[in-house]
Every structure is written in structure tokens, then in C-alpha cells.
Amino acid sequence: MARIDPKDVRHVASLGGGPIGGGWTAHFLARGYDVTSYLHDPAEEPVFRDIVDTAWTSLVALGLSDGASLDRLTITNSLEEAVSGAQFVQESAPEILGVKQALYRMLGEILPDDVVIASSTSGLTMTEIQRDCPTPERTVVGHPFNPPYLLPLVEITSGDRTAVDAVDWAEAFYRIAGKAPLVLNREIPGFIATRLQEALWREALHMVANGEATPEQIDLALINGPGPRMALMGQCMAFHVACGEGGMATNLDQFGPALKLPWTRLEAPELTKELRDRMVDGCNDIAAGRHFKDMAAERDRGLVAILKAIAEAK
């Protein structure tokens, strides 16, 4: 499929008037695109404008791309008008399978075959969503993280009938558009980030249910503990770097038995040699030859900057 070069995209359609649709609209405007936003009901416009304006304040503070302007936003209640001339479509309709399926059937008919459509869905799979779409090859999931105008993550998955080149195109486009795309190996319920967050959340609910912690204690523990570090270093590299020369291998060999401890209600997988190797090799890949001391120093510089930024923002 000959698609437009992702660098040449100028006009994006954003479908949906909620916080996710509004967040995407603000993000694409801030990156200098022309954006046409589709609202199902004209009555949604004041709230939608408020969402975009609120996001805009932060986006201005972060720095706009050349030519970015709120004036480049068009709002319409006509789906045909919304996608007319669009070179990319970000769909953030309600999380109701029937609604999305009907929408993708229509989009498949009115939108040229080469235009990629990405769904913001957090709970549905593209295999389900694209079922009735006559041109499913160009449909992907492009799931943002809340608030979508600030957090860079976009998780990309494909449905059974999605073409590989549509995934590649979406990844390239999101990166050019200032996001941090992450293509998943397969359709996994909850994707990666939400699954990890959900594991933490369920454990938190267990603690509150058992009287072991209050919501306030949980939030204080996160903000003052793993939170600042997780802003710049994932859990794999946090352990890898903390274990010095031995890295992840030392972590797993030393703390592997702790996986058997009742430190959460989540049973850990068996620490097979294969899993150990995947973790160790994966961390070494990320480290790419950097010495752990250099990575720790980089982590600490980042933490200092974050702790200062938080203190100053208060």
C-alpha cells in the first residue's frame, strides 16, 4: 500500500469529544497540524473547547511546534466533513463495541484506503473493532495514556486483519508527531502499561480492603518512593542498575527466592532459565554497553532534576 510519507502529514482528524479526543486534538494542534475534530452532538462543543483550552496551557508551557495554533482547529458534527482530506484519523469514540464497529464500517467506506485509522481504545481489541470495516488493513490501536496531551506513550496493536505496513506507518507517524509509540508483540488485554498499572492497583485495593493501608498512605508511598524514579527509569533497569556489576542476573539470583514470598497477592511466574535469560539479555540490550555507574549517575541527575522540578512546581 502506497501511503503518504508520515513526515508529510499536515491534516489530522480526531473523532470524539471526550477527554481523550480533546487531549489528542490539543496534542496534534500543538505539534503544528491542522486538526478537524468530530463531535457527535453540537452540544458537546463548550466542554470540548474547555478540554482543549486546558490542555493548551500545558502544551504552551512545554513548547509548541512552529506554526502551531488553536486557530487551526475545525469542529464539525459531520463525520464525512471531519475526515475529508484527513491524512490520519485518531478515533476516540465511546468504549462501546457496537458503536466502534458501526463507525469503522462507515470510515472504511468514506475514507481513502491508504489513510491509517488509529483507535484510542483501552479495553477493546482491534480484531473486534475492525470486524465490519470493509478496509480493515489500515486500522490499528493507538492507545494513549492519561493525560494524553502530556504523557508520551502510545501503545500500538493490530487486529487479525491489520496490515503490517499500517503498524509501521503509525509508529513512524506518532514518533514524528512527538509521541513515544510502543508496538506490542500481540493483542494483550490491557496492553503493557495498563496491565502493570492494574497489577499495582489491585494490590492497592487488597491493602485497603485488609486495613493494611489507606489511599493516602498508598499515594504517599508511591510519590515518595518508586514514583520519581519511574519517571525516568523502568523497573527492569532500576533493578539492573541497583545491582551494580552483576545487574539483572544478580537481582534474579539473589532476590529470585523473594518471588515466592507473600509480598503481593500476585503469584509470580516460575523463574525458569529461559525467563532469567530473557530478563538479563533484555537489560543488557537496553544498557548497550554502558557501565552501571554511568547509568546510576544518569539516573541520579534525572532524579535531582525531577525532585527540584516537583518542589518548584508546588
Add this chain to the structure above:
Amino acid sequence: MARIDPKDVRHVASLGGGPIGGGWTAHFLARGYDVTSYLHDPAEEPVFRDIVDTAWTSLVALGLSDGASLDRLTITNSLEEAVSGAQFVQESAPEILGVKQALYRMLGEILPDDVVIASSTSGLTMTEIQRDCPTPERTVVGHPFNPPYLLPLVEITSGDRTAVDAVDWAEAFYRIAGKAPLVLNREIPGFIATRLQEALWREALHMVANGEATPEQIDLALINGPGPRMALMGQCMAFHVACGEGGMATNLDQFGPALKLPWTRLEAPELTKELRDRMVDGCNDIAAGRHFKDMAAERDRGLVAILKAIAEAK
């Protein structure tokens, strides 16, 4: 028990030459205390000095307290000398129960009864550690988060024979000493922060074991997704604020059914009315009457500052 006013503490003993003991030493020095550090073996000194020096670089960048100086560090291999004159003892000995029990027996004999001793233990309980201590009333757990010289969290728990006033004293002292103390309701394995982190970690290991994600994908998902937000807002308030007027109540009522979905391998607790109320009341307590829009704006200001800080630190 008449203890010294936490504000009047000038001299701290830090026991242990590893990364945790060294991190505590650097932290207390940066806050302007005289610190005597006990190393079991004189041969540990070069590595220990390196740990302290490395931490110092970050602490200088964050800003030292008046009079803070590396010159106020004394290193000794005599336990008696280390605790002589100390008004607070932070113990970071190896995580071996027998070693800690023997140490607390000795400390209980040579240290005046009114001096609080806090253990950095991450995996043992104070009930076990204090077993052979003749003066267990003043012993608490004061568990830091890695790296201990930068992350503010200190989780405080007591053993069966710990006096309540020792816990209160430790909480007050840590706060004065620039930490974010969190007193736990009870001795819970893994405390709060490590349990939450461990739930996330186990889910991550499941993903890698199943070929659903690589360590690199996991880390990218965290850094670009929940990470920056978790540096300033815990998971409870993140959901509370994201749900607008309805807050946590809306979150639980709307997404409660999602707790039944296989979005992690951790089974969620039953969402009873009691749990729902605890979550909702807890979030309302934290919000303390602030409007969700104000809290969202504060979150966004913080996120902008963090994202800028991360970009500049790179």
C-alpha cells in the same frame, strides 16, 4: 520515656558499609548532622567512601543544609565508638536475621535506653529483629527506598515490643531530617511501596515469560506512561482526578467490572461497599475540598515541569 527533642539531634550513627548504609550516611551529612559510620571491616572503607562521594554529588545539586560537610563524617570499625554519643542510630547491616539479632542484643546493652534505633531492613520484621534486644521498646523499622539519599520515602513499622512513642519520635525525626516518613498500620511483608512495586514487577515477569513483552518494552511503557505522573500523584488520586466531578466513586462504579477482567494475573479483591467507601472517603480526605479541576491543573503543571526536567537532564 523522655527522649531528646528530635529537633535537637546533632549526631547520628549509621551502621553498615553497603549502598544503603552509605546512602544514609550521605543523606544525614547533607542535612548537616555529624555522622559516625560503622563498617564491619576496615577493607570496606574505599568502596564506602565512593558510595558517599557519589551520593554527595547529587545532594550538593539538590542543595545542602547549613553547615553540611563531608568533614563531619567519622568512620570506625568499633561498634562502641560508632554509637558513642549518637542521638539516633540507623542500622543497615546485612539482611541476615541472626546478624541483626546479635547486633540488636549488643546495641541494647551499649546504647542509652532513650536512643531510638531504626533498621533499614526490607525483608525482616522488627518483631523478629528485636527478639534478643534487652531494650526493644526503642527499636523500629525505618525502611528507605533506593537510592536512599534521593528518594524521600521512609516506611516505619514497629515490632510487638516497640513503644508507640518510639514510632512517633522516629516519624518526627525523619521529617526534620528531610525525609517523608510513612507510619504503617501494621507489620506487613514488603511494607506498602515495595508490595506495590512487587505486584508490578511480578506482572512484568509474567509478560516476559509469556513472550508478551520484552524488558525494554516494559521499561518504555513505564517511563512514557504512568512514570512521570507517579512522581507527583499516586494511583488513587490519579484515578480520582481523572474521573472529574465523580472522582473515585465514578472510577469504581464505572471500572469496577474491569476488576474481573484478566488485565493482570493478580485477582482483585471483591469490590464490597466497605472497600468502595474506604477508597472514596480516602480520596476525598486527600483532596480536602479541592476541586478536581484545580488538582488536574496542579498535576499538569507538575508534569510539564517533570517532562522539561527529564529532557534537560538528558
